[in-house]
Amino acid sequence: EVQLVESGGGLVQPGGSLRLSCAASGFPFSSYVMHWVRQVPGKGLEWLSRISHDATITTYADSVKGRFTISRDNAKNTLYLQINSLRAEDTAIYYCGRDRDLIFFDYWGQGTLVAVSS
Amino acid sequence: QAVLTQPASLSASPGASASLTCTLRSGINVGTYGISWYQQKPGSPPQYLLRYKSDSDKQQGSGVPSRFSGSKDASANAGILVISGLQSEDEADYYCMIWHKSAVVFGGGTRLTVL
Numbered sequence: 001e002v003q004l005v006e007s008g009g010g011l012v013q014p015g016g017s018l019r020l021s022c023a024a025s026g027f028p029f030s031s032y033v034m035h036w037v038r039q040v041p042g043k044g045l046e047w048l049s050r051i052s053h054d055a056t057i058t059t060y061a062d063s064v065k066g067r068f069t070i071s072r073d074n075a076k077n078t079l080y081l082q083i084n085s086l087r088a089e090d091t092a093i094y095y096c097g098r099d100r101d102l103i104f105f106d107y108w109g110q111g112t113l114v115a116v117s118s
Numbered sequence: 119q120a121v122l123t124q125p126a127s128l129s130a131s132p133g134a135s136a137s138l139t140c141t142l143r144s145g146i147n148v149g150t151y152g153i154s155w156y157q158q159k160p161g162s163p164p165q166y167l168l169r170y171k172s173d174s175d176k177q178q179g180s181g182v183p184s185r186f187s188g189s190k191d192a193s194a195n196a197g198i199l200v201i202s203g204l205q206s207e208d209e210a211d212y213y214c215m216i217w218h219k220s221a222v223v224f225g226g227g228t229r230l231t232v233l
Contacts, residue, residue: 035222037222037224044213044224044225044226044227045156045158045164045213045215045224045227046224047221047222047223047224050222059220059221061221095163095164102217103152103154103169103177103217104154104166104169104177104215105154105156105164105166105215106166106179106180107166108163108164108165109163110162110163111163
C-alpha cells in the first residue's frame with residue numbers, strides 16, 4: 001500500500017525556519033518525481049515545488065523561489081522541504097504528492113500544518 | 119488573470135448531473151493540455167479523479183466511478199468535469215490542474231453542494 005506521511009510542521013515565529021519531511025512507503029520511491037503543495041485552511045491548493053526521481057532537477061513556484069528548498073534522500077525514502085524566512089502567509093497545510101508521468105498526482109499525504117505566528 | 123478559473127460554487131440536486139468548468143486564460147489553448155481533476159472533502163487531502171486531454175487520451179483514477187467523466191469545450195477554452203447521478207457523498211471541493219511552462223497550476227476550486 002502506497003503511503004506518504006508528512007511531519008515537521010508546527011508553530012514557528014516569523015523569520016524562523018522549518019524542515020518538513022515526507023516519509024514514503026509501499027512503492028519504489030527512487031523511481032518517482034515528487035511534489036510539495038500547500039493549502040491555507042479554507043482556501044485552494046498552491047503548488048510549491050517538484051523534484052526529479054534522482055534529485056537532479058528541481059522546480060519552484062515563483063512565489064517561493066529562493067526561500068524554499070526541496071530535496072530527497074532515496075536511501076531513506078524521504079522527501080524534504082526546507083522553508084526559510086517564514087512569514088505569516090506561509091501558514092498552511094503542507095502536502096507531499098507522488099507524480100505520475102508529469103501528468104497528475106496519484107497519491108497525497110495527509111498533510112502537516114505549519115503555523116507562523118509570534 | 120489566473121491561468122485556471124473555476125466557479126467558486128455550484129449546487130445541484132441528487133440524481134442530477136453537474137458540470138464543473140475549468141477555464142484556461144486567454145492565449146492558453148485548452149486543446150494542448152491534459153486537465154486533471156481532484157476531489158477534496160473536509161479534513162482530507164485531495165484525491166485524484168481523472169485526467170482528460172481528448173477522447174483518445176484520458177485516464178480514470180483507480181476506483182473512481184464511471185459517473186465521473188471529463189470533457190472539453192473548445193469554444194469556451196475550458197475543461198469540464200461531469201458528475202452524473204449525483205450523490206450526497208459527491209459534496210466536496212473540486213480542483214482542476216495542468217502542467218504549464220514546467221510548473222503545476224491549480225484552479226481555485228469549486229465547492230459542489232448536493233441538495
